[in-house]
Amino acid sequence: MLASSTTTYDIEEISFSDKELAGLELPHDYPLVVSPTISNFVVARMLVDTKSSADILYLRAYDKLGLARKHLKPVATPLTGFTGHSIHPMGIxxxxxxxGKGSQMVTV
Structure with a gap:
């Protein structure tokens, strides 16, 4: 699980042209999938879910980023799903x- 950041940034509009709509049935509600760089590691696909109250990174993905588990900070609050099943995260x-690319690149 990742901690949420309270840093604010100037918001720049992200838009898509009709070219990106090729092959899509309209109207649509497809998820946004991006390829960011996390801790200097290029992630092939990352789902952007703006409706989630928690940002979850599976341990396998965390390990593939080359991040040390010793840097995980303990967390006492369990995560509970829609079914009522709870799990205890390894940390935050x-x-x-x-x-982004070129002049449109930003690190947050």
């Missing part, structure tokens, strides 16, 4: 995420 962590 903060790290840089870079998205």
């Amino acid at each position: 962590s903060d790290f840089d995420v870079t998205v």
Whole structure:
């Protein structure tokens, strides 16, 4: 699980042209999938879910980023799903995420 950041940034509009709509049935509600760089590691696909109250990174993905588990900070609060089943996260962590290209690149 990742901690939420309270840092604010100037918001720049992200838009898509009709070219990106090729092959899509409209109207649609497809998820947004991006390829960010996290801790200097390029992630092939990351789902952007703006409706989630928690940012979850599976341990296998965390390990593939080359991050040390010793940097996970303990967390006492369990995560409970819609079914009522709860799990206890291994911890929380903060790290840089870079998205964009060229002059449109930003690290948060």
